Amino acid sequence: MKVLGDNHSDRFAIRKINAREILDSRGNPTVEVDVYTDRGFGRAGVPSGASTGSHEALELRDGDSTRFNGKGVLKAVENVGKISQAVLGMDVRKQREIDMLMLDMDGTENKASLGANAILGVSMAVARAAADSLNVPLYRYLGGSNAFSLPVPTMNVLNGGKHAGNDLAIQEFMIQPVGAETFKEAIQMGAETYHALGKYLKESYGESSTNVGYEGGYAPKMDKTIEALDALMIAIERAGYTDDEIKIGLDAAASEFFDGENYKIDGEVMTPEELTTYYVELVNSYPILSIEDPFHEESFEDFENLTGELWETIIVGDDLFVTNPDRIAKGIACGAANGLLLKVNQIGTLSEAIDAATLATRNGFSLFVSHRSAETEDTTIADLSVALGADMIKTGAPARGERTAKYNQLLRIEEELGSAAEYIRL
Ligand SMILES: O=C(O)[C@@H](CO)OP(=O)(O)O
Numbered sequence: 001m002k003v004l005g006d007n008h009s010d011r012f013a014i015r016k017i018n019a020r021e022i023l024d025s026r027g028n029p030t031v032e033v034d035v036y037t038d039r040g041f042g043r044a045g046v047p048s049g050a051s052t053g054s055h056e057a058l059e060l061r062d063g064d065s066t067r068f069n070g071k072g073v074l075k076a077v078e079n080v081g082k083i084s085q086a087v088l089g090m091d092v093r094k095q096r097e098i099d100m101l102m103l104d105m106d107g108t109e110n111k112a113s114l115g116a117n118a119i120l121g122v123s124m125a126v127a128r129a130a131a132d133s134l135n136v137p138l139y140r141y142l143g144g145s146n147a148f149s150l151p152v153p154t155m156n157v158l159n160g161g162k163h164a165g166n167d168l169a170i171q172e173f174m175i176q177p178v179g180a181e182t183f184k185e186a187i188q189m190g191a192e193t194y195h196a197l198g199k200y201l202k203e204s205y206g207e208s209s210t211n212v213g214y215e216g217g218y219a220p221k222m223d224k225t226i227e228a229l230d231a232l233m234i235a236i237e238r239a240g241y242t243d244d245e246i247k248i249g250l251d252a253a254a255s256e257f258f259d260g261e262n263y264k265i266d267g268e269v270m271t272p273e274e275l276t277t278y279y280v281e282l283v284n285s286y287p288i289l290s291i292e293d294p295f296h297e298e299s300f301e302d303f304e305n306l307t308g309e310l311w312e313t314i315i316v317g318d319d320l321f322v323t324n325p326d327r328i329a330k331g332i333a334c335g336a337a338n339g340l341l342l343k344v345n346q347i348g349t350l351s352e353a354i355d356a357a358t359l360a361t362r363n364g365f366s367l368f369v370s371h372r373s374a375e376t377e378d379t380t381i382a383d384l385s386v387a388l389g390a391d392m393i394k395t396g397a398p399a400r401g402e403r404t405a406k407y408n409q410l411l412r413i414e415e416e417l418g419s420a421a422e423y424i425r426l
């Protein structure tokens with residue numbers, strides 16, 4: 001007998017998946033994926049790092065030198081085709097099943113066969129298509145009815161390390177408007193401070209000092225950490241804020257200035273012990289709320305020592321944990337760090353990223369949802385930060401489209417949540 005009417009789950013069946021190469025904010029190719037159901041559509045763009053951790057899931061690049069200097073992602077695009085063969089007809093709402101199926105198909109530890117960029121593109125586009133098919137916003141689809149908190153934006157306003165052409169060892173100097181009442185106000189405070197910083201740099205270092213690094217932060221010719229910190233303090237004050245209202249976050253990305261034994265910073269060579277003392281001095285002198293990757297990516301012990309010394313500071317693991325539940329579990333066991341930097345492309349599926357976040361927050365870690373230094377206009381991480389109730393979102397300067405895309409999405413989410421919205425109190 002033929003059953004009349006609509007088969008409900010059919011309406012959520014994945015009908016078509018398309019993938020293509022697009023450009024990221026560094027001008028390199030990256031993967032974009034489209035997922036279609038009969039009643040919805042989802043599109044996702046995959047980000048890419050520069051200061052990548054060696055334990056990250058593998059980003060598949062073509063490697064032939066004729067196209068984009070070997071940086072093409074046509075193999076990954078082709079692999080999305082293979083994935084689509086396997087998932088066509090599946091219910092788009094079965095995120096975890098789809099993610100696990102891709103892991104099985106890949107069969108490697110680090111997603112080397114299909115490529116984390118292929119897998120993540122599908123994973124995120126599936127989530128977006130599911131939300132669209134259900135006609136709910138992505139943050140609500142991922143976070144449920146109790147997703148209502150807006151993260152503190154940790155805005156990278158001054159760049160060094162691998163992200164800039166200056167001599168600052170520390171990669172990111174960020175401002176954190178913890179004293180705002182709303183996300184909207186936090187963005188205003190951040191943007192005002194960013195402009196005050198630009199003005200100060202121009203006056204003191206000349207016009208070219210406001211050229212920017214990969215994430216839109218200024219990249220002045222500086223070589224000393226405290227010079228950068230002093231500039232931030234002046235900007236905060238000139239913008240009319242106190243150091244209770246705006247805190248400072250650092251991402252040392254220390255693997256990049258570690259020579260195998262010691263750290264080269266501020267024209268000096270420091271042992272891990274000396275660097276620990278140095279960080280303690282910085283925290284005592286400036287309103288520093290968080291320090292990310294203070295040591296290289298294998299130094300669980302040095303992280304543990306610093307976390308013990310600076311128990312009021314958030315010590316964040318990025319290259320240390322690479323959003324990998326196994327490495328996070330190791331960190332939890334030995335007390336290395338008390339914050340997780342969550343980057344979806346480090347692990348390669350949304351489900352695993354959410355597992356990483358859950359593991360970290362259940363163990364009392366602060367959660368920072370993060371972009372990469374090369375981004376697209378994709379705003380998935382903005383919604384994800386609300387879905388997870390993250391403490392902070394790190395997505396660059398309050399300038400440049402690929403960064404403001406995320407901040408602006410959070411402004412819209414806050415508006416939509418209306419009186420239910422709550423700006424995170426740290
Ligand atoms: O180190 C980091 O935290 C990131 C993002 O700011 O940089 P990249 O994407 O280059 O790894």
Ligand SMILES: [Mg+2]
Binds near residue numbers: 251253293319
């Ligand atoms: Mg980092």
